[in-house]
Amino acid sequence: MIKTVKTAPYQDQKPGTSGLRKKVPVFSQENYAENFIQSIFDSLEGFQGKTLVIGGDGRYYNREVIQKAIKMAAAAGFGKVMVGQGGILSTPAASNIIRKYKAFGGIVLSASHNPGGPTEDFGIKYNIGNGGPAPEKITDAIFARTKVIDAYRIADVPDLNLDQLGSFDVAGMTVEVIDPVADYAELMEQLFDFGAIRTLLAGGVRIAIDSMGAVTGPYAKEIFEKRLGAPEGSVRNFTPLPDFGGHHPDPNLVHAKDLYDDVMSADGPDFGAASDGDGDRNMIVGKGMFVTPSDSLAIIAANATVAPGYSKGIAGIARSMPTSAAADRVAEKLGIGMYETPTGWKFFGNLLDAGKATVCGEESFGTGSDHVREKDGLWAVLFWLNIMAARKESVAEIVTKHWAEYGRNYYSRHDYEEVDTEAANALVAALREKLASLPGQSFGALKVAAADDFAYHDPVDGSVSKNQGVRVLFEGGSRVVFRLSGTGTSGATIRVYVERYEPDPAKHGIETQAALADLIAVANEISELKTRTGRDKPTVIT
Structure with missing residues (x-):
């Protein structure tokens, strides 16, 4: 046998x-x-x-x-x-x-x-x-x-x-x-105030949940429509299909554009969310406000105690190195631990198991907590609805008030997908060779304060993970980060992360790419990206 x-x-x-x-x-x-x-x-x-x-x-x-x-x-x-x-x-x-x-x-x-x-x-x-x-x-x-x-x-x-x-x-x-759904739905009922969310939805807040023809469809139908009372049709593309119905099941502003446009329309839903192929990523959008994953992590952490499962507070926050420092400011105010790890959810596991972190997030549309050891798309959606129900505010109100209190981290990721692997590796190698000479150099009004290839020293088991991304840090808190992604299947994906901290609420209304324009230009100059890859523009901007 x-x-x-x-x-x-x-x-x-x-x-x-x-x-x-x-x-x-x-x-x-x-x-x-x-x-x-x-x-x-x-x-x-x-x-x-x-x-x-x-x-x-x-x-x-x-x-x-x-x-x-x-x-x-x-x-x-x-x-x-x-x-x-x-x-x-x-x-x-x-x-x-x-x-x-x-x-x-x-x-x-x-x-x-x-x-x-x-x-x-x-x-x-x-x-x-x-x-x-x-x-x-x-x-x-x-x-x-x-x-x-x-x-x-x-x-x-x-x-x-x-x-x-x-x-x-x-x-x-x-x-x-x-x-596949029952145990997960039961866990969500333990963590969140389903009664308050039911009241929110019954009060007229309209939601649209796009499962993108992927795995969360049955979970979303059970939780949002059956248990929380959202009208039938609130969950879209809910049947898991072998080809995801032709969707690219990546919940971002490119592949979930229909949902974004619907929420932004005058008569569209008040709140929209999308999840990815296997249900561990999420995109959150409210009327007039797209929430960056970095801001989502920070806002969930800042408001965590509104959810019953986190009513006693959180022990700490962990984020991947490329994720913006928005959560760092929340951790500082709460007086809790803040951990910066390499990209990859596995690096959060030790911190969660040791009780050092409770909430974790990555800029690549992943957020989660110690309830499991993976990022969790629908968990993040439920957390946002719980926060809206508790504060009785819209997504846009919650985000703008958060920026006013903590400052805004303007942030964007530029992906160059399916780049020739040799060219991508050569670009990163050339960047590493420049690291020692970059500090002190000025690029227009931007002066390099430090540059390194990020290495992580795990505070739990002492392990060291090197070569996790090239960082160029500028005076005043701005930075650009370069790394090769490990999630594609053909060629290489070069990811360029650009961030500027702006404490002044009067300057929080600038369009993101405009606010980052000088940093984007410097990132291209330092990396010689156009010359080395032949690419005039990113494949995806998030």
Whole structure:
């Protein structure tokens, strides 16, 4: 019943910041997915008889790989697999299931915000027992194993009916097909004041939640329409589709433009939100006000005590290094810890487990807290509605009052996608060579105060992560940051982050790109971006 299959290694299975991501035609090569899954199991120990959680975002090839993973888990000696009905589990819901049922770990099948379809993206990542992404020591071990693997083990049994709830036997291992939504919705009811949000919506505040043809559709329908009483139709694009209905399920001003335009129209909704492919990202927009993810983190932290789950206050805030310093000013005023980490949610795990941080965020539309060990899109949406209900104010009022109290961090990210990999690496290498000579140089009115390649020293386990992004800091608090993204599947994505702090409320009404124009020009000059990449403008501006 258990068979051993001879295989040969692939040399391109190095996990990035969120697991292994490749195009579907790559993953569908002979034994490609099996090799990686077996390498995960070969890199772990102590899981005999334990529980493994498996689920994904419903994208193309999701069901096929789940069947492989279940059969291989049985062959590896797991005692039980919990899998979402239809193969569906949002990434934060998977994290919650791992934690709630004390599973050994989980396999999450997703390429997050990347497109789906027969020629588009697919991904596999392993989450550890705290519900969070595997740390680098585990992903490094998995990669090392993929380079030498010569066989995998799999149960030779028929496929399981993933659409039928209940418990089943697969080669002596129990497989429980669970409702993917119930446990997550219950957790949200514990954290937020659903009664106050119901009153807000019943009072005439109209919301639009765009699930972008992706995984949060069933979660959003259950929570916003059924439990909170939003009118039917408030949740859009709610059926998870293998190709996300043609959407690029990335909740930003480019790919969620229809939602943005609707909220900004005279007769549109008062509040809009979108989530991504696997449900861990969010975009928040109110009438007349787009909320940057950096500001969203700061405002959630500043108002955290309005939500029942955070009524006793928060221990600290953590943000990725490229995320704006808006949250730093909140932490300073609250007298709590502030932690700056590399990009990648796994870096927050130690801080959350140690009780040093409660709320975390990244500028790439990710926010979350210690309730799970992943970022959580619908959690952020519910937090905003809870804040609106408690303060009885609109999104625009909440944001402008926050700026008046803390100052405004003008902030933008310019993405140059699918750049030639060699050109992108050469650009970063040239920047690193310039670091020592930049301090003291002036570019117009901007004078460089410091420049470095960010390194993170984990205050919990003492580990060091180097080369996490080139920073150029200017006098007065402005900065530009350059880094290569680890979430794409083809070419390289160069991300340029631009930030200016403005304490004067009289200057808070400037359009963001105009407020940052001189910094953007200097960033291009220092990096020689146009010359080295041939790009005249970014692919995406957020």
